[in-house]
Amino acid sequence: MTTPSSSGPSRAPWREVLDSHLSQTSDHEFTIGTIGRDDQNRPVPRVRTCGFRGFFPELTLHPSGAKDMEQQVEDGGNPSLYESDLFTLTTDVRMEKLAQLELSSQEIEAVFWLKDLNAQWRIKGKAFAIGNPLGETDTQEKWARSAVQKGLRVKDDGNADTSGKEKWSWEKAVTKYFANHSPFMRGSFRNPPPGQPRSQEPSDPRLKMAQKVTDLHDPVARANFRVVVIQPEEVERLDLTNPEDVRRWKWTLEGNGDHSSGDNWVETELWP
Numbered sequence: 001m002t003t004p005s006s007s008g009p010s011r012a013p014w015r016e017v018l019d020s021h022l023s024q025t026s027d028h029e030f031t032i033g034t035i036g037r038d039d040q041n042r043p044v045p046r047v048r049t050c051g052f053r054g055f056f057p058e059l060t061l062h063p064s065g066a067k068d069m070e071q072q073v074e075d076g077g078n079p080s081l082y083e084s085d086l087f088t089l090t091t092d093v094r095m096e097k098l099a100q101l102e103l104s105s106q107e108i109e110a111v112f113w114l115k116d117l118n119a120q121w122r123i124k125g126k127a128f129a130i131g132n133p134l135g136e137t138d139t140q141e142k143w144a145r146s147a148v149q150k151g152l153r154v155k156d157d158g159n160a161d162t163s164g165k166e167k168w169s170w171e172k173a174v175t176k177y178f179a180n181h182s183p184f185m186r187g188s189f190r191n192p193p194p195g196q197p198r199s200q201e202p203s204d205p206r207l208k209m210a211q212k213v214t215d216l217h218d219p220v221a222r223a224n225f226r227v228v229v230i231q232p233e234e235v236e237r238l239d240l241t242n243p244e245d246v247r248r249w250k251w252t253l254e255g256n257g258d259h260s261s262g263d264n265w266v267e268t269e270l271w272p
């Protein structure tokens with residue numbers, strides 16, 4: 001890919017606290033809100049639970065996923081080079097959320113309620129789906145990758161493998177997210193179409209329940225698999241630890257708002 005021109009945007013000021021919170025709890029689901037349309041084409045809110053998959057493109061694989069990457073992907077995957085403040089989730093292209101994003105200027109809101117920490121985190125921004133196996137010949141994929149790319153920065157922890165820049169690819173990045181799922185979960189991307197009546201047998205015999213996928217490049221599953229990357233524009237933390245002094249902070253991204261290198265997070269403490 002064309003590499004970020006500079007080291008990219010600096011690390012968001014809310015990351016340290018959020019990372020610390022997430023490391024103290026095993027609940028890594030968040031609620032994802034999008035804008036749908038009812039049958040009279042009026043805008044309506046739509047929400048659902050999704051698993052949070054960390055900040056793009058960093059992901060620590062479980063041992064069997066790591067082994068699959070070693071055996072099936074060139075160099076075992078990408079060099080450790082980039083990091084970002086972009087939230088990720090994975091989804092099936094056949095579900096409703098992606099079409100809703102397309103119809104609403106990519107607007108998304110996500111919320112974590114971390115009960116053990118008395119903390120609510122709300123993230124407002126735009127989301128882009130990557131992982132179309134057609135790659136950049138698909139204009140939507142090309143556009144989504146370029147949006148995500150603006151938020152990437154070269155790791156500054158001294159471990160960045162800058163010699164491997166030419167070896168870094170979007171395909172390997174997405175494949176790692178697919179590898180992160182168990183063979184059974186990977187098989188869900190070969191399920192009959194989500195949300196359609198169970199009475200309707202799929203015409204494609206390859207679409208069945210309870211399949212196990214060990215091939216990281218399984219063409220049927222990968223055609224449906226996407227990584228959704230959220231570009232946060234506003235992050236809000238609500239701290240309910242002390243009921244007598246509830247605290248609330250908001251961070252707003254100022255500048256272009258697309259995480260390019262001039263953008264700046266501005267912190268404001270709010271009345272709760």
Ligand SMILES: Cc1cc2nc3c(=O)[nH]c(=O)nc-3n(C[C@H](O)[C@H](O)[C@H](O)COP(=O)(O)O)c2cc1C
Nearest residue numbers: 029048049050051089090091092095096097098195
């Ligand atoms: C605990 C839990 C985790 C889930 N994780 C995901 C996920 O990571 N991605 C996803 O697309 N759906 C996930 N789902 C299913 C969604 O909540 C939802 O049913 C599905 O995405 C279809 O929604 P849509 O058609 O509105 O897109 C999860 C559900 C639960 C209960």
